[in-house]
Amino acid sequence: MALGATFFGFGSHNAKTEGWRKLYTLSFFICLIASALYLATALGQGQSIVYGRPTVWVRYITWSLSTPLLLLIFAFLGRTSLPLTGSLLGSNAFMIATGLVATLSPKPINYIWYVVSSAAYLAVIYLLLVPFKHEAERNRPRTQTAFNRLITIHLMLWTAYPIVWILAPTGIDAIGQDFETMFYTILDVASKVGFGFLSLNTYSKIERIGAVAEDLESTAPIVPFSATG
């Protein structure tokens, strides 16, 4: 994570355009926040026994800070409108907050909050798959494949989180706490460092396609002009 943060930090510093700088800066802070989480966990901090379950509540604090930045990367890449960006951030905040409440609630109340939090996640999925994709395709023509890949990978990673939650001691306790920690760590590295690189890759594709599109447009008027000549 710290390595990822360092990489994105230097990238931000040397970014050529304002767009690249925004993207690198967002990825940098996502990895920085996650690094602080892992430092705290390594020092044995940020966890307590809640209703007989060992609970790493600090995870939810760092998620509440890093997931909005992840969604801002989406909003930046897709040039998302203000109401949609707000809805994405709001649904996401609602999902994390009710997820934390689920984690801190005694059974069986925690399952009620788990359902509420999952419903908020379904709203995030819907917002990304329908209105976000629609706006992105309108604002960034010819980039459909790049966005499809970005959204698919993102949703696959995020969907694993509630599955780990329900299998872990927070839920039905089918896997132990060690596997819970391991799975969350793998998911965090993939969805933060991995996703950071994927978004850089997507943006460079968007820029290239955008440049080609502009070239086509700027060469287009030459044809009728020479035809009249």
Added chain:
Amino acid sequence: MALGATFFGFGSHNAKTEGWRKLYTLSFFICLIASALYLATALGQGQSIVYGRPTVWVRYITWSLSTPLLLLIFAFLGRTSLPLTGSLLGSNAFMIATGLVATLSPKPINYIWYVVSSAAYLAVIYLLLVPFKHEAERNRPRTQTAFNRLITIHLMLWTAYPIVWILAPTGIDAIGQDFETMFYTILDVASKVGFGFLSLNTYSKIERIGAVAEDLESTAPIVPFSATG
């Protein structure tokens, strides 16, 4: 509350213009946050005994999230400038934060914080009645009556909150905890669902008046043109 949220949610989804979408989205999240509060209260969560008083502190957490959205509705309807919007949000946050401190403080210190919080509320009243109204009338001409009604109803509802606070066990304990909960619930429904509908109504008035104003302006140049013809 959940019904209100559902209504505004669908409204947001089917909104024709960006303006309507913003308004519906804000109302949706206001009702969604309040629904989470009532779910928590129904499950017996978010309350503790603080200095011998039963204290529903979760109310302040949800208010701190929903009241800025309410003020953003004002800012959107009145096309409020950035410094004024910031001042409104800042005073409101200060009011809620010191109100929470008042609720969590032992007597008689809680009265000091109550006075501080009430002073912040007076600042909100002043900001809405004088600079906000002034800006709204300049930015949205011919809508004075609509704004007067909106501000009057809003201030009547919000003023009831500190009155309930001082009469409830948090203050001089003239009414019991059951009445406290009942009054807060009625006020919440009125100031969230009710106010949501009122703001939709106000916006449709503003749009209609705006359209008339634009029609008048677009027909105006015809007169001198035909006069010269």
Added chain:
Amino acid sequence: MALGATFFGFGSHNAKTEGWRKLYTLSFFICLIASALYLATALGQGQSIVYGRPTVWVRYITWSLSTPLLLLIFAFLGRTSLPLTGSLLGSNAFMIATGLVATLSPKPINYIWYVVSSAAYLAVIYLLLVPFKHEAERNRPRTQTAFNRLITIHLMLWTAYPIVWILAPTGIDAIGQDFETMFYTILDVASKVGFGFLSLNTYSKIERIGAVAEDLESTAPIVPFSATG
């Protein structure tokens, strides 16, 4: 602090231009937040014994709210770009958050977090001294001296905070808790009320130089025009 808040509050109310109103409003809220901190401290609230040390944790809550406003003053004065403003606010939030964790951690773990927090502060210093200064000089020509003074005084004041922290009971305990409180109070007054006045002074200089620059530019085209005449 309350006096400072009152002064900036009236200033904001009577501000002639939107720029001045923003500046006064920011200073007003910085002093207002600090006043609430000192009221809480005076009432003996916001402190607990953590790992045998008396800890005024409420300081970190108010700092986390007032320091971003201070940095927004910088961003406003220097017309800072969005990625840089975000980086400044992000590094600052990371610094305060890890500083709070340091204060609430047992020894020797607290020194690890102190180093992390200090590293974030070094990032803030770097961002102000290099990219911020660079952008400010490009956006506000001929104001180099004013910005140099502003940044120097700001960094001198802020650098004193981690020094007090390490000398106080939170660190190696070379000075007692009374001196800790005294130093923090002096620093707060200087870096909030004092800095507020300094920023007003800087802005009036920027405006005066800007006006002169515009005068020079508007008189410049006259020369070639009269030369061709």
